[in-house]
Amino acid sequence: MTTLKAPELLLPAGSLDKMRAAYDFGADAVYAGQPRYSLRARNNEFRLEQIRQGIDEAHARGKKFFVTSNLIAHNDKIRTYLRDIEPVIDCKPDALIMADAGLIMMVKEKWPEQVVHLSVQANTTNWAAVKFWQKMGVERIILSRELSLDEIEKIRQECPDMELEVFVHGALCIAYSGRCLLSGYFNHRDPNQGTCTNACRWNYATHDADIDPTTGEAIAQKMEGDFNFEAAQQKAEQSFSTTGSGQRHPKADKVYLIEEAGRPGQLMPIMEDEHGTYIMNSKDLRAVEHVARLTQIGVDSLKIEGRTKSLYYVARTAQVYRRAIDDAVAGRPFNPELLIELEGLSNRGYTGGLLERRPSNDYQNYLSGHSATQRSQYVGEVLGTEGIAEAGLSGDWVLVETKNHFAVGDLIEVVHPSGNIQVRLDQMRNVEGQPVQVAQGSPVRVWIPLPARYSGALLARVIESQPPAAAAEPALAV
Secondary structure, eight states: OOOOOOOEEEEEOSSHHHHHHHHHTTOSEEEEEOTTTSSOOSSOOOOHHHHHHHHHHHHHTTOEEEEEEOOOOOHHHHHHHHHHHHHHHHTOOSEEEEOOHHHHHHHHHHOTTSOEEEOGGGOOOSHHHHHHHHHTTOOEEEOOTTOOHHHHHHHHHHOTTSEEEEEEEEOOOSSSTTOOOHHHHHHSOOGGGTOOOOGGGSOEEEEEOOBOTTTOBBTTOOSSSOOBHHHHHHHHHHHSOBOTTSOBOOOOOEEEEEEETTSTTOEEEEEEBTTBOOOOOBOEEEOGGGHHHHHHHTOSEEEEOOTTSOHHHHHHHHHHHHHHHHHHHHTOOOOTHHHHHHTTSOBSOEEOTTSSOOOGGGTBOOSOSSOBOSSEEEEEEEEESTTTTTTTOOSSOEEEEESSOEETTOEEEEEOTTOOEEEEOOOOEETTSOBOSEEOSTTOEEEEOOOGGGTTOEEEEEOOSSOOOTTSSOBSOO
C-alpha cells in the first residue's frame, strides 16, 4: 500500500498570538503580510519587528513562516519595493508570496536564492501557466479558486515536480479572485492594494422604482443627476449576450432601487429579469470534505484564508483541518463531525466553491451579508491561574477573559491542543472571587472551575436547540 504524503497545513497569521495558536493547534506553516505590500493593509499588526519575531519563533518550533507580498503594484510602489523588502528578506522567511510579475522579476534578479510562491492573485488556472512560472524560478503555485478538483488533478499530472497549493477554507470573492472593483468604486479603496471594504457584504434594501409612462424616468428618483430607467433597460437588453441557439436573453422586466444601509436616501438602480436579481454575497468556502481527494491528488499545501479573523477561528480551523489531513493520510473515512465543528465558526453559509460544479445558487447567500454561528459561539480565553489567591480561591479555578456573553448553566466547549471537552458551567466568580451568574461580553474577566492544565484554551458556548434537562451534563469539574 502506497503511503500518502501529508500536505502542509497553512494558516493565516494576523498577529503573533494567532500565529502561535495556529502552530499549537496543528499548523505546519503560517503566512503574514507587510501592510504596504500585501492585500491586508488594514487590521494587520505585522511590521518589520513582528515579522522578524514571527520568523524566529517559527523556526525555533520547526515550523515555516511565509511573508505575503502579493499586491498588484502601481508605479509608486515599484519605486520603494526593493528598499522595503530587503530587511524582510534578511529575516530569512521561508518564502515570499507574490503576484506581480515585475516585482517577482526584480526579487529574483537581486536575490536569486529567495524562494517565491505565486499568489492566488495571479489567477493560475492551467498547467501551461504553471510551467511558465516554473521557468521564471517560482517554487510553488497557489492555484486559482476557480478550479475544480479534476482540473487540479490534471495540473498535478502535467506538472509533477512543481509545488501546488490550494485554498480549502475561508471567504470567497464575488469576482474572479481578487479582481473586484466595488470597494474602489464606492470607497476609493482599491482591493488590489490591500484596502478592500467588502462592499459585496453590505446590507442592501430594495425599493420599487415607479416609472413615469411619459418620460420613462423614476418618480421616486433620489440619486444625483437624472436617470432614465427606460433607456437603461434598453441598454441592458442590448448588452445581453446571444445564446448558442441564437436567442437573446429577455429584457429586464423589473427595475428596483437598492439602498445600502450606510447610505440612507442614496438609491441605486438594479434590474431583475426572469433569472432574478444578483445581489453580491458569496458563501464561505469549506472543503474539509475534499481533503482526502486533494491529498490523493498530491497537493503540497492546503491553505486557510482569514488574516483578519479571530484567534478562535484560527485555532478551530487548524484543529479541524489537522484532523482531516491525519485521517486522510491514515486511510480513515471522512469524519462528518468535522463539518459540525466548523458550524461553530461565524460563517455566511458554506459552499465547496468551484471545487465541485454546482448550480450558482449554491455559491451565494441571498439572505444575509453577515457571519452567523449555527452551533457555538466563541466566548472567552483561559488566561491561567495568576491572581487566584488574591481572589480567595484555591484548587481548580482559572481566570477567563470574556469575548461574548455566557452564564451559569451554559454548556461550554473547552477547545485545547490536547483535545476538546464539553462541560456544564455550574458556578462562576468575578475577579474579586464573588459568585456571579453572568459574564458580560468583552473585556470582563471571571473565574470558572477548570484545571490549570487548560490554560490557553479557548471557550465556546454551545448553542442548544432547547433548554437543557436537569443534570444532562456533569458539572464543570474535569
